[in-house]
Amino acid sequence: MISSTRPGDSALARVLVVARKEIVDIVRDRRSTLLTLMPAIAGPLFLVLILNLVASQTDRARELKLPVAGREHAPALVDFLLRQQVTLVAAPADYEARVRAGDLDVVLDIDPRFAEDVASGKPGTVRLIYDRSRDRARSAIDRTEGLLRAFNREWGRARLLLRGVSPDVANPLNVDARDVATPQSSGSIVLFLVAYYGIFAALIGGMAMALDATAGERERASLEPLLATPARPIELAAGKWLAVAAFDGLVVLLTLIGFHLTLRFAPLPAVGIPFLFGTAELLRFIVVLLPLIALVAAVLLYVGARGRTQKEAQANVSMILTLVAIVPLLPMFLQRKDPAWLSLVPVSGQYALLSRALRGENLPPLDLALSWAVCVTLAVVAVLLFARLLSRESILAGK
């Protein structure tokens, strides 16, 4: 008989044995490992694409190239546009079809009777042809419309002045808009992306593994022999949790390092990103995301263990993850300042903290401590529920 007082025979030793086995098991499953690591690689790539898109839009808006039909009918307007650094080109005859096809963003068509109408005191007509449903064209459209309005205003002022009327009479309202969102609107999308992606990585990094270690174990009929070993349900639960959390943490870390390196070294267009993602931000991200990783691993294991087959568990997990992934978007729909309780809700709380870290703010210690407390408490509860599930006889049912 084997005595029971050897060094390898303690609860902690068994927890580590389980954790080690689960890690080896998942790493050998190339398909799930690749699938898991894909987001970590795709995230930074996605970021580069978005930044380039933003940059190309900014360029397009800056260098407006405007096809004009009938420029000879309104020399004053043409002069004004040229003064505003607009490059004017002759519009092709089939300009309407080409706008429809997306080859041209916007075309200015000056009415042949423009000069005649203006001379007789009627408003001159210009037509703008565009397709506003094209995101790409929007900045060119807005810029052209803005320029035409400016020309209209300038011309009107001159006429009023000629008649000895102050232009202010016609403009009782003076709108002075000031956008305080971010130095550059383009940057806010990227800010959202990085914070959201950090959370996304934490949510799905451990998914395949958690399902394999629970529903997969049931489906393969290896759970029953495992439960007949001296490893108690809580030890099995803790070991599996440790492995899933470690793997999930690794995925998050790789994703964040990917962002860090991308923002630092990749040849990015000068879009004016309104934040830094340096080493300090990277560390703050990790501090914020650690408790979330612990919680997600525990919840995935609990939900996974409720499924008799991987397929069943996957359906349940997908449903939960879809709901959870919407949480950071909630404040958008609320359309007002976030209520205080929202920062206590896991995922949404982390999102708020990550956004602050990105803006270069220090993390408020109280908020951070609370988010840790909430996540760690819930994680412990989920691990205990998972262990209880493993000690139920019904877990043996169904293959």
Place this chain on the structure above:
Amino acid sequence: MIAVDGLAKAFGKRSEIKAVAGVSFEAAEGEITGLLGPNGAGKTTLLRMLATLMRPDSGTATIDGLDVVRDRHAVRRKIGVLSDARGLYPRLTGRENIRYFGALHGVTGAALDARVEELVAALGIGDIADRRAQGFSQGERMKVAIARALVHDPHTLLLDEPTNGLDIMSTRSLRALLRGLRDQGRCLVFSSHVMQEVTALCDRIVILGHGRVIATGTAAELVERSGAASLEDAFVALLGSGEGLAA
């Protein structure tokens, strides 16, 4: 030594399915005790209770004097279980599958290495031990599962239909292995719905039907008691009908 006394277990919302309904028997050391019964006789549920995986509704069972409910953690160290569910981890090699369970039983280091080598040799699985379990045949899976159940050198062995799916050669070598374990003075319980398996191997037979013990004794005693010509006839006579027999 296993002592089972009035063990009962029912399933269903109103406990209407009485899987095991008051079973008593003893399994002595140095003997192979066979649980013989048709499918659905309660063999798997009975073995699961002995393996501490299910709690009996009533009755008691002890293994070497340890209660399977109260002392379940101590019991788990003494028993080796080949349960009805015997899946391996497909991405681990045969050897790693065995070692994992050894480590969970607290066998580590050189002792584990030596024990695994011993089992690999005894079961003749040297050629597959370092291959992933993914591609194992049913017989190979079964042998690794048996090695896994034996890795901590248990004094008591609970085997649920161990010969299921084995070819003749594998069955014969398994029988030889189990006899060897018996001759070392261990206590073996073996369940099967195949009569030939039980007669070929078991020292004592417990015939189960509808969750109850129908008869116990050696093969000769059972034949004699029922007045039948063979154990098969005795089995049918004792069960009261021929229905449900898979043998």
